[in-house]
Amino acid sequence: xxxxxxxKDFQNRVDKGLDDGFMxxxxxxxxxxxxxxxxxxxxxxxxxxxxRSLGKEIRNHTMENxxxxxxxxxxxxxxxxxxxYFAKTADDANQYISDVIxxxxxxxxxxxxxxxxEEIALNDILEANGCDVVETDLGEYILQIDDHDPPxxxxxxxxxxNKEQIRDVFKEKLGYTNTEKPEELTLFAREKLREEFxxxxxxxxxxxFAVAESGSFALVTNEGNARMVSTxxxxxxxxxxxxxxxxxxxxxxxxxxLLTRAAVGQKLTSYVTALTGPRIEGEVDxxxxxxxxxxxxxxxxxxGTEFQEALHCIRCAACINVCPVYRHVGGHAYGSIYPGPxxxxxxxxxxxxxxxxxxxxxxxxxxxxxxxxxxxxxLHEYLIQHRQKIVEEEKxxxxxxxxxxxxxxxxxxxxxxxxxxTKSAPFLVTPFVKDGIISxxxxxxKAWTDSRNFPAPAxxxxxxxxxxxxKGDSDHGKG
Amino acid sequence: xxxxxxxxxDAFLDQIANQLxxxxxxxxxxxxxxxxxxxxxxxxxxxxxxxxxVLEEQCKSIHTSLVRTDAxxxxxxxxxxxKEYGGESVMTWYDPRFxxxxxxxxxxxxxxxxxxxxxWDAKNGEESIRLAxxxxxxxxxxxSTLxxxxxxxLFNDKRKGRSVSLLPATYIAIVPKSTLVPRxxxxxxxxxxxxxxxxxxxxxxxxxxxxxxxxxxxxxxxVGVHGxxxxxxxxxxxx
Numbered sequence: 001x002x003x004x005x006x007x008k009d010f011q012n013r014v015d016k017g018l019d020d021g022f023m024x025x026x027x028x029x030x031x032x033x034x035x036x037x038x039x040x041x042x043x044x045x046x047x048x049x050x051x052r053s054l055g056k057e058i059r060n061h062t063m064e065n066x067x068x069x070x071x072x073x074x075x076x077x078x079x080x081x082x083x084x085y086f087a088k089t090a091d092d093a094n095q096y097i098s099d100v101i102x103x104x105x106x107x108x109x110x111x112x113x114x115x116x117x118e119e120i121a122l123n124d125i126l127e128a129n130g131c132d133v134v135e136t137d138l139g140e141y142i143l144q145i146d147d148h149d150p151p152x153x154x155x156x157x158x159x160x161x162n163k164e165q166i167r168d169v170f171k172e173k174l175g176y177t178n179t180e181k182p183e184e185l186t187l188f189a190r191e192k193l194r195e196e197f198x199x200x201x202x203x204x205x206x207x208x209f210a211v212a213e214s215g216s217f218a219l220v221t222n223e224g225n226a227r228m229v230s231t232x233x234x235x236x237x238x239x240x241x242x243x244x245x246x247x248x249x250x251x252x253x254x255x256x257x258l259l260t261r262a263a264v265g266q267k268l269t270s271y272v273t274a275l276t277g278p279r280i281e282g283e284v285d286x287x288x289x290x291x292x293x294x295x296x297x298x299x300x301x302x303x304g305t306e307f308q309e310a311l312h313c314i315r316c317a318a319c320i321n322v323c324p325v326y327r328h329v330g331g332h333a334y335g336s337i338y339p340g341p342x343x344x345x346x347x348x349x350x351x352x353x354x355x356x357x358x359x360x361x362x363x364x365x366x367x368x369x370x371x372x373x374x375x376x377x378x379l380h381e382y383l384i385q386h387r388q389k390i391v392e393e394e395k396x397x398x399x400x401x402x403x404x405x406x407x408x409x410x411x412x413x414x415x416x417x418x419x420x421x422t423k424s425a426p427f428l429v430t431p432f433v434k435d436g437i438i439s440x441x442x443x444x445x446k447a448w449t450d451s452r453n454f455p456a457p458a459x460x461x462x463x464x465x466x467x468x469x470x471k472g473d474s475d476h477g478k479g
Numbered sequence: 480x481x482x483x484x485x486x487x488x489d490a491f492l493d494q495i496a497n498q499l500x501x502x503x504x505x506x507x508x509x510x511x512x513x514x515x516x517x518x519x520x521x522x523x524x525x526x527x528x529x530x531x532x533v534l535e536e537q538c539k540s541i542h543t544s545l546v547r548t549d550a551x552x553x554x555x556x557x558x559x560x561x562k563e564y565g566g567e568s569v570m571t572w573y574d575p576r577f578x579x580x581x582x583x584x585x586x587x588x589x590x591x592x593x594x595x596x597x598x599w600d601a602k603n604g605e606e607s608i609r610l611a612x613x614x615x616x617x618x619x620x621x622x623s624t625l626x627x628x629x630x631x632x633l634f635n636d637k638r639k640g641r642s643v644s645l646l647p648a649t650y651i652a653i654v655p656k657s658t659l660v661p662r663x664x665x666x667x668x669x670x671x672x673x674x675x676x677x678x679x680x681x682x683x684x685x686x687x688x689x690x691x692x693x694x695x696x697x698x699x700x701x702v703g704v705h706g707x708x709x710x711x712x713x714x715x716x717x718x
Contacts, residue, residue: 026697029697029698030697030698033698034698045521046520046521047517047520050515050517051515051517051518053514053515054513054514054515054516054517054518057511057513057514057515058513061510061511064499065504065508066495066499067492067493067495067496067499067503067504068504068507068508069508070491070492070495071488071492071504074485074488075485077483078482078483078484078485079482079483080480080483081480081481081482081483082483083483083484083485084483084484084485084486084488085486085487086485086486086487086488086490086491086492087487088487088490088491088494092487096486136705137695138693138695138696138704139693139695142695142696156694156695156698157695158695158696159698162697163696163697163699166696182696182697182699182701183701185696186693186696186701186703186704187703189704190703190704190705193705194705197705198612213671213674213675214670214674214680216680216684222691222692222693222694222704223691223692223693223695223704223705223706224645224691224704224705224706224707225704225705227641227645227685227705227706228645228705228706230683231641231642231645231683232608232642242491242495247508247510248510248671248674249667249668249670249671249674250664250667250668250671252667253518253663253664253666253667253668254518256663257518257662257663264694266628266688267537267627267628267629267688268625268628268630268663268686268688269688270541270687270688270689270690270691270692270706271685271686271687271688271691271706272685272686272688273683273684273685273686274683274684274685274686275682275683276680276681276682276683276684277480277682278480278682279682279683280480280636280637280679280682281480282601282637283601283635283636283637283640283682284599284601284603284604284605284607284608284637284640285607285608285640285641285642286635286641286682286683290483294491296491296494300494300495300498301498303495303498303499304498304499304500
């Protein structure tokens with residue numbers, strides 16, 4: 001499962017997140033800043049709700065006619081001399097890209113940040129083929145140098161690391177000798193990566209939005225690495241999720257305006273680079289050879305279902321930046337390269353309930369995500385729908401869980417059994433109680449007591465206290 | 480250029496149509512008139528002078544300095560900026576506008592100031608990229624300028640290399656005041672019209688908003704990552 005990160009057990013991943021004090025501090029402060037910037041930018045623009053409605057309208061229309069727009073896009077690209085490969089699965093995409101690289105006899109690959117290549121785990125395949133793959137987005141570069149630490153946020157992948165950790169990684173792996181100041185760390189990366197850009201044989205980019213009418217695609221960045229990757233290497237491969245497309249340049253404007261504000265609160269990022277085919281004859285920079293790989297990998301199955309709007313996502317991470325659950329457990333806990341509310345919606349759709357059935361429960365259903373989504377995806381409603389489906393499916397399968405639930409159901413619905421269970425609670429938990437507090441609870445109480453204390457059950461049950469009180473039994477009056 | 484290959488398209492698009500519960504869309508789809516068209520309200524009806532004020536204000540938030548000048552003082556203004564940033568080698572586009580603003584002649588005289596100017600020449604092939612990489616300063620004109628975001632739009636071609644605005648540590652854009660429009664909507668509408676007329680658009684269109692930057696380390700903004708570290712717009716009254 002390429003999309004998967006970290007260990008298999010959800011609870012263990014969550015525990016790890018909760019225990020990582022530094023990560024939680026970093027996430028808290030980053031969320032604060034990003035939320036603030038987004039809100040400010042939206043207010044400054046004005047008519048934000050109308051903008052969101054426009055975004056939704058455009059995404060709706062595009063998804064309803066996706067086959068048409070993809071055909072138009074790829075006809076244009078082929079006309080311009082670019083090659084197009086439609087990849088049904090991650091394996092298909094990786095195989096095609098490997099073949100192109102092998103044909104070019106290319107050794108060094110420079111990549112700019114791309115979530116879809118993370119999703120298909122392209123780097124693993126290329127490295128296994130013996131290529132030197134260099135991630136050039138600063139955050140991705142840091143993670144790659146640190147023995148391929150997985151990303152924890154879709155816009156700021158190294159959000160979980162502090163500057164001291166980054167300094168240490170650079171020191172250990174690259175012989176860095178300066179301080180932990182972000183300016184010095186960044187300058188060091190600039191110099192290191194400049195050599196890589198100039199010597200790369202192939203550049204690989206993602207795609208924020210393709211423009212159907214002209215066969216173009218746009219890269220939205222701040223660092224300039226995507227410009228390097230699309231200017232210097234002779235061969236360029238661009239990988240796009242099949243839904244990342246708009247009809248014309250006019251819609252590109254709207255979607256980019258929504259994206260940069262929702263993601264980081266900028267009116268525009270430093271660079272929006274729109275590329276159309278390989279370089280035109282006579283031009284010196286830009287790729288001679290251009291390949292576009294369009295990836296399905298489970299997306300088409302979402303079309304025509306109640307979850308179709310999940311494909312409207314433009315990967316801004318606004319929902320992640322307001323999510324109280326993400327704030328506490330961090331990105332790695334989701335076990336997917338797509339964390340937060342959109343991750344909890346999208347990951348089970350792409351990867352199946354079998355592996356990701358816990359994710360729709362990693363939400364307080366507060367609805368903050370839905371409120372900030374620039375294209376109005378009903379995120380928290382989708383989480384509820386996922387839960388319904390999971391319960392439906394479990395009725396059909398997981399007998400162990402059903403048995404336990406049935407046990408509880410029987411116990412709770414029988415007056416006698418419930419009475420025995422609640423009466424025995426104070427005795428059963430006695431070994432865990434100290435000064436009327438449980439701080440290391442057993443079984444179902446454990447998750448709670450890992451982060452806070454739980455009061456021990458009262459010696460007298462509420463029901464008993466109430467009964468006695470009704471009788472006017474003064475001894476029991478102040479229970 | 481020979482036509483490129485397209486592989487696996489039909490099966491892929493059939494699956495999409497199938498999921499959407501219909502046949503493949505074979506006739507051209509009409510883009511609807513969107514119900515909400517708020518983008519045109521932004522800075523609507525502003526004069527060029529008012530747009531310039533907006534641009535100047537926006538430059539403060541994007542770490543970009545802005546200099547106002549007129550055609551007769553453009554040469555002096557550019558020299559001053561270069562001296563301030565420090566630079567001995569300059570790379571420019573091969574763009575007729577340099578001649579129109581009498582800069583080609585002026586550049587020759589910069590030698591006396593210890594500044595060497597090269598221009599992008601596709602005939603030199605790779606050498607042009609190398610020169611851009613070695614240059615301290617890159618200078619281009621802006622083809623369209625977006626007041627709201629503080630953005631210069633560049634239509635690159637064989638005489639207007641992508642590397643000039645990318646590789647040198649300092650980037651200077653000469654902004655003719657007439658290129659100012661309210662926002663991205665006006666620029667993309669022009670490109671859309673070009674496509675509708677069946678014209679070939681530039682292989683690379685850059686929307687550049689200040690110097691490169693990153694906030695990947697603890698969300699601290701660092702200006703100057705892979706692209707230019709400093710950026711300046713020199714706005715010139717039209718001749």
